[in-house]
Amino acid sequence: MQLNRVLPLSPRHLALVPLAVGINIAMGQFAEATALPVFLDTIGTVLVAALAGPVAAVVTGIVSQTVRTLVSGNSTLLPFVTIQIVVALYAGLAAKVGVFASLGRTAIAGLVLGLLAGTMAWPISLFLFGGVTGGGITVFTATLRTLGLPLNLAVFISSLTNDLLDKTLTFLLIRAVLTSLPQRMAARFPLAQRALGRAG
Amino acid sequence: MIRYIQGNGILHRAHPFTPFTLAGAVVVLAFALPAPIGPLVLCSLMILLPVIEGVGVIVRTAGLLALPFWIFLFGIHGWLGGDPLTALKVAARLTSLIFVFLTVVVSVHPGRFVDALVARGVPFSLVYLLSATLQAVPRLGRRAETILDAQRCRGLRVRGSPLRRARALVPLALPLVLGSLAEVDERSVALEVRGAGSTARPTPLDPPPDTPYDRIARWGLAALVALALVLRIAL
Numbered sequence: 001m002q003l004n005r006v007l008p009l010s011p012r013h014l015a016l017v018p019l020a021v022g023i024n025i026a027m028g029q030f031a032e033a034t035a036l037p038v039f040l041d042t043i044g045t046v047l048v049a050a051l052a053g054p055v056a057a058v059v060t061g062i063v064s065q066t067v068r069t070l071v072s073g074n075s076t077l078l079p080f081v082t083i084q085i086v087v088a089l090y091a092g093l094a095a096k097v098g099v100f101a102s103l104g105r106t107a108i109a110g111l112v113l114g115l116l117a118g119t120m121a122w123p124i125s126l127f128l129f130g131g132v133t134g135g136g137i138t139v140f141t142a143t144l145r146t147l148g149l150p151l152n153l154a155v156f157i158s159s160l161t162n163d164l165l166d167k168t169l170t171f172l173l174i175r176a177v178l179t180s181l182p183q184r185m186a187a188r189f190p191l192a193q194r195a196l197g198r199a200g
Numbered sequence: 201m202i203r204y205i206q207g208n209g210i211l212h213r214a215h216p217f218t219p220f221t222l223a224g225a226v227v228v229l230a231f232a233l234p235a236p237i238g239p240l241v242l243c244s245l246m247i248l249l250p251v252i253e254g255v256g257v258i259v260r261t262a263g264l265l266a267l268p269f270w271i272f273l274f275g276i277h278g279w280l281g282g283d284p285l286t287a288l289k290v291a292a293r294l295t296s297l298i299f300v301f302l303t304v305v306v307s308v309h310p311g312r313f314v315d316a317l318v319a320r321g322v323p324f325s326l327v328y329l330l331s332a333t334l335q336a337v338p339r340l341g342r343r344a345e346t347i348l349d350a351q352r353c354r355g356l357r358v359r360g361s362p363l364r365r366a367r368a369l370v371p372l373a374l375p376l377v378l379g380s381l382a383e384v385d386e387r388s389v390a391l392e393v394r395g396a397g398s399t400a401r402p403t404p405l406d407p408p409p410d411t412p413y414d415r416i417a418r419w420g421l422a423a424l425v426a427l428a429l430v431l432r433i434a435l
Contacts, residue, residue, distance in 0.1 A: 011389075012384060014329070015391055018332035018336040019336055019340070022380065023340060025341065026344035026376060027344070029341065030344065030372045030373065033372075034359075034365040034369060035358075036366060063330070070305055071201050071202055071305075073265060073305055074301075075227070129290060130286060130290035141272075142275055151281060169366060169369065173370065173373050176370050177373070188384070
C-alpha cells in the first residue's frame with residue numbers, strides 16, 4: 001500500500017526512516033567514545049538503502065541532515081545534505097549489485113564512496129565555510145596548513161582522508177548488520193538478501 | 201541536544217512559519233550583504249536576537265558552538281594565511297546562522313510546527329517523518345549511552361590502537377541497529393491501523409493562527425532578501 005502521492009514509501013519504510021535517522025545521529029556517540037576521526041552519520045542511510053532501496057534512503061538522508069541541524073543548532077551541517085543524497089543513491093546501487101557479499105568488495109565499495117563523498121564535500125567546506133567545519137577534520141586541515149600546504153589542498157586532503165575512513169567503516173558495519181540479521185527479520189526485508197548477493 | 205524553551209517573545213507567539221522564514225532570510229542575507237560590514241552588522245543583531253526573544257540562556261550555547269569557528273578561521277586564514285578579513289567575514293556569517301537557527305529552534309514548539317504543517321495540507325507522511333524523527337532521536341541517543349555503558353561493563357575496551365577501536369564499533373553498532381529494526385514491525389502495524397494509508401487531508405486539532413502581522417513579516421523578509429540580492433548583483 002502506498003501512503004500518498006508525494007512520498008512513495010510503504011508503512012514499513014515510513015516506520016524505518018525515523019529510526020534510521022536516530023541511528024545516524026546516535027552513532028556519533030560511539031565515534032566519540034572510540035575517539036576515531038569519523039562521523040558515522042550515514043550508517044542509517046546506508047542501512048535503509050540496503051533494506052528498502054534508494055528512494056527511502058534519500059528520504060532518510062534529507063530528514064537526517066535537517067533534523068541534525070535542528071537538534072544541534074549547528075546550521076553549517078545543512079549544506080552537507082547533498083552528501084547524504086549521494087551516499088543514499090550510491091549505497092542503493094551498491095546494494096542492488098550485491099557488494100555486501102564479501103568483506104573485500106564491501107571495503108572497496110566503501111573506499112569508492114569515500115572518494116566520491118570527499119571530493120564532493122571539500123568545495124562545500126571551502127567555499128561556504130572557509131574550510132572550517134568544526135571538529136577533528138578542521139584540526140587536520142590546520143595541521144596541513146601549518147606544514148605549508150595551500151588552503152584548498154589542505155581542505156581537500158583532510159576531507160578525503162576523513163571520508164575514506166568514515167565510509168569504509170560505515171560499509172563494513174552495515175555488512176556486519178546484514179549478516180547478523182535474524183532470519184525472521186531478514187524475511188521482512190527481502191532486499192537485504194540481494195545486498196548480500198544471495199538473491200537475483 | 202537543543203530543546204524548546206517556554207517563553208512569550210515575538211517568535212514564540214508568531215505563526216511557526218514566520219521564525220523559520222526569518223532563519224531562511226538571515227542565511228541569504230549573510231552571504232548577500234557586502235562583506236565584512238554586512239555580515240558583522242547581521243551577526244551583532246543575531247547575537248541580540250535571543251536576548252530580545254527572552255531565551256538569553258542559549259547565548260552561551262550558541263557562543264560555544266561559534267567559538268571553534270572563530271578560532272580555526274583566524275588560525276587558518278588570519279595567522280597562517282595572512283587574510284584576517286576573510287576570517288572575520290566567514291566567522292560573522294557562521295555566527296549569524298548559528299544564533300538565528302538556535303533562537304528559532306528553541307522558540308518554536310515542535311507540536312505547533314507540526315500543526316501548522318498539517319493545516320497547510322502538507323502530506324501526513326512528511327509530517328509523520330518529522331515528528332517521529334524528533335521523538336526517535338533523543339530515545340536512540342539514550343539507548344546508545346546504555347549500550348556503551350553495558351558493553352563497557354562486559355569488558356569492551358574502546359581505547360587502544362585504531363584497529364582495536366574500529367573493532368569495538370561492531371558490538372556497539374549491532375545492538376543499536378538490530379534493536380531499532382525490531383521496532384519497525386510494531387510501528388508499521390500502528391501506522392496502518394491508524395489510517396496512515398488514507399490520502400484524506402487530516403484536520404489539525406489546534407492550528408496556530410496565521411495573523412496578518414505574520415504574513416506582513418514574511419513578505420517583508422522576502423522583499424528584504426530580494427532587495428539584498430538585487431543590490432549584490434547590481435553593485
